[in-house]
Amino acid sequence: MLKVLRPAAVAALISAFALGMPGPGSGGPGIQGATDAGYALCGRVFADPHAYWPSPAQAPARSPYAKGNAVCAAADFVSYDEMVKGMEYLQGLFPQFVQFYKLQRDFGSGSDCTSSTSNADLCSAGLPRQGVPSQRVKSDLYIVRLTDERVADTSKKFFVFPLSIHGIERAGAEAGVRVAEDLATWAYCEAVTTATLLPNGKTGCAAEGAVPHPLLETTPGQSVTAGDALRRSSIWLVFANPDGWRRGDPDNLVRFYQRYNGNGVDINRDWPSIGYTFRPYTPWSEPETKGFGHVLKQIRNRWDGGIDLHGQLIDSAFSFTLLGASERDYAKDQRILQTVKGAWADAERRLAWSLVIKPNGADPDDPRLYGVQWGTVWDTIDYTTTGALGDWIDSPLGLGADGIDNEMSMSHISNCGVGSCYLTDFEQLHVDGNKSLVYSMVNFSLLPEDTSFTVPGKVGYVRDDTVLSNSGTPVSRPAYLDLQPQQPIEATLTPDNSFRYEFLVEGPVCKSTKAQKGCTGSYNGGLEAKATPVNLAGISGFSTTSLVLERYRGVNAEPTPQEDQAACGSGDEAWTEVNRYFNQASTYVQAGQAVHANGPMPGWWRVCLSGGLATQIAATGGRVDLGISFTREKAWEDPGQLAYSVSNMKFFDSLGKNMQSGQLVALDPDKVLGGKAKLDALRSVVISDDPFPGFSEPLPTGEAQPGQVYEPPTAAAATVPGAGDDTGPPTSVADYEFDVDAAYNNQQLIVTLDCPDLAVNDWDLYVQRQSPSTGDWATAGKSTTATGDERVTLLTPPPGHYRARIVNYSGTAPPERLEIEFSNEYAGPPIEPSRRSAADLAKWGAELRRFVENGGNLVLSDGAVKNLAYMGLVDRKLVGSFTAYAGWIGFTRDGTSDTYSDPLAQNVNQPGAAEGPGHRHQTYEPVPLGFAIQDEGGGDFNASPIWAVDQTEWERIGGRTVGTTGSDQVTLGELKLGRGTIRIVGALLPMPTEQYYHPIGLANYALTYTGYQLLKNALE
């Protein structure tokens, strides 16, 4: 899930390929071990880069965990065909432990992928080629299962490890094939030694070391044996992206692995997820997603664990382990922590041979890389996404497993300039590092873990009866069962037709308008148009344009479509845009594109190419093959709106199961008010988000502050591309300062940057707020897409001094316009009319205050922080809310030094845990709760609510500041009052939201591991 590369590298890449440069480092001996003779020679089917057998010891600074004979040491990536041959050979060698599945043969209709033209077949989208009937050369999809076939599945745990879903990130597949060989070999050697299996006469177990072999080779004492692991689990490896793999194979003429599938789609954005969904990703549109997803669900509905193995350029740690984002109960949180912490410790030992890896305890200034850091996706790689496979594995909608993503450095497009560059030492690190992850997950999942949520005393929580629900829209089924879909259309886009092709979508012709019987004509449930430009082995500059699908909406009196020469994708009155190729980045020089429509209305449609004629010709080589096909089924599985019924209160229903029986009790606010709920019997009372259920504050009224427009923005500097972030050199940034004035009703602050739309013109935008006490600037929101158009939206920004910071990332033409705009339009959740009086509110505040003064511990989270005002402790105006990219708290009081030693922060800064800038730890996930992270154009969006109290006031009344979110906004702290305490956590357990697109439904809660730890600390 690595963030797409910026286009700065695109021009260089395209020109490099135009010169026909092959990837350096290619052309090694390939895999030799997939025959009896080769296996005898190599000792392994897939010998490692650092293979050193039969020497008894490895050389210094090389991996002592490498397998295979030195004569066969790998010098190039495993090709797709070699993987297939190798897996088939392993299956023949170890039939008791290896099952290699071809999806179309074993789970599909059995038709041949090389001739298939149907997306319903379990095949890849196919590499783009001009002149072949389907314009795509499809590949078979494969998965492999490792388990002891002699033991029934009944009590086995099921694990899935997708490999290299981003084709350029080879680390996953390079390790995966060797994981398969390790497990099968070790289980076989154990079985032969214990005489439960006869020797095959080919496998040399002596070279493998200890038999039975520990799964964790670095710490045998903590490890199950490999044989035991396969008796107790079923381990599935998924070869996730054949098209992206094969574009880099030696037989592809020009080797350049591809992030996407052959349709130019990032299939790690194509998985459905509960919560906010970025609609342009059209989940389930791709054959790989549908194929692997449905087969995995068919194998088993609920899995136990999985890691999606990715690559990245390079970062402070060699490997980032990313915790999946979903509604995770406490037991799941604890299980995953046990796995990632075990993997973190294992990797330190396993990677210690490398000169580029430093020990986990080494100084941050040591230039070497840490082996592993782990954390939420945002805390590790500074963005998150929707539609990722790792989240689907983690989600109850998908496999319901303990889901993790992993990013491994030096496994990306720029290893050494191109994607087929094989660096032996790094590839050995990839193999060792991913084995560490896979084996740790299996090993630690097979060990018991402590999942009890242990806190002292009885805990009450105030029950809020609000439930968000939707009964859903019914799923439409194919209609007109007697009719066939329309015949496919083959066409070309060329300068002669201005890269526009009009066609007629047919429909049913019926005698009666009511009945669907006795009709003639066609019925189309879905439409797909695939485009293939002139390309060299699947590589082209096509991706600097986008394919657009439009429907003509003119009536008879208006011009016919052929006469209407409106530009493509301009959204004029005659043509409606239905779908556009989502162009994530042009960096990967993808040649294929596809657009889809469901239930296309009969009439004139067209497919056209965006960009001016000169751009179109340059991008396509002057000719684009177009294939338009129609299906009875939908072209992508638009779910409509699925039903849901959610409330953040379900968090407590779940947490109670991990506490002592009867320890957690619900408090009815009416009973608290009436004095019937005995608060004094409780040690702690938790109020989450709704401060006083049934009571609502009125909406603020009044005008928004006037804005400012800079056209063009002419502040000095930002003249030099910095290719960096907001901390880039002074020459690469330009600042525009402004105030947010408390006298206005500012519900929204929207800052927009417009730049000329060129293939390479990347500018970024930061909105920062200055600390009134220290003068330091903190980023409140940012938008850093790979283009020059950026927009940052912040809801209810706290008053203060701000700046819009323009950052020149790789600018080629200066910005045209910067606008700072305020709006008084309320954009928060719907507000119910209040059914409680001011007197009720006063009584509520007094009850809470009495509880604390008598020695109670009151925990206020999210919107419930407002109770500080209702209890008469601070002015209501000094308790505010604002929005951020995700729920987070910075563990700092002054913006610089950390507060990790404070009791309220204990165990947050765990060994190996990543933190974001400013000691940031994410406390809740935005996507499952429905909080948008992107706007319609794909820019970052800040919708996640944070509640805070003004730091000066908080400390004046005696509060201790442990965490802040932005300058001077306290989001974690403690206030002593009488004999008791009040603890606040300003971002933890907000009510989910229905305000953004959430077709699959919503989660109830989405605490991160930090969120759980903070609640536990607050209840200590």
Ligand SMILES: [Zn+2]
């Ligand atoms: Zn990736």
